[in-house]
Amino acid sequence: MEIDRTTRSTAEVEAAKIARQADRADALDAKAERKTANAEAAWEKHERDVARLPEGGEPIKVGHHSEGRHRNAINKAHNSMRRSIDAHSEAEEAARRAEAAAATTDARYNPVTVANRIEKIGADIRRYERQIIADVYDPEKGYRPATDEQKAKRAAHYAPKLDELRDQLAYWEQVRADQIATGKATGYSRDTIAKGDAVKIRGHWVKVARVNAKTVSVETPYSWTDLAPYAEIQDHQPAAA
Secondary structure, three states: OOOOOOOOOHHHHHHHHHHHHHHHHHHHHHHHHHHHHHHHHHHHHHHHHHHOOOHHHOOOOOOOOOHHHHHHHHHHHHHHHHHHHHHHHHHHHHHHHHHHHHHHHHHHOOHHHHHHHHHHHHHHHHHHHHHHHOOEEEOOOEEEOOOHHHHHHHHHHHHHHHHHHHHHHHHHHHHHHHHHHHOOOOOOOOOOOOOOOEEEEOOEEEEEEEEOOOEEEEEOOOOOEEEEEHHHEEEEEOOOO
16 A cells, blocks of 8 residues: 655644544533433432431331341442442543543644744754755864755755744734734734833733843832743733823
């Protein structure tokens, strides 16, 4: 059988991931429904077993002809209670897993996560590009500039990985652009934030102490400042003039 070595685009890979995750979430949701139905049936069975016990908590009459039937009824009620508890626990776990599966795609496309992924992919691209032009170590003369031939060889070696990373970068940059355009994400930067402004980060308003290339330094109640990426800024209020 011939192996398909065609490289899929990031958009195709992500679409496949989303489809698989949706199928998994649906399957887990159906399983949770079955487990819940089993738990309800187990509880109803326990209630029927309890109803068969003598009324008023009547004690076992040792030696009486009813002793065996009474003990069996107690054991059935006890066992059905245990099965009901186990079934309820299984239903809760199945529901938890179904909820987690349903939230997986949302978490992957969380605006802050997307912004962080863009930063990481960009850093990876720059790392490979530095490796292509990096100096070469000569045991006799130390480091020397790489020759054009060496750079070309490295470029050819890293080309597939760089193509993949650049495709990923383009995809996630478009995702972020769409999120900003629809208001799902904010697009703050050092061009829109200034020292003295108030910014909302993780639900709390803080004052900007300094703006940096990729982060803002914000004041704290202590003697130091905290750093936060621009992507984490949820809202912004310019300083009073």
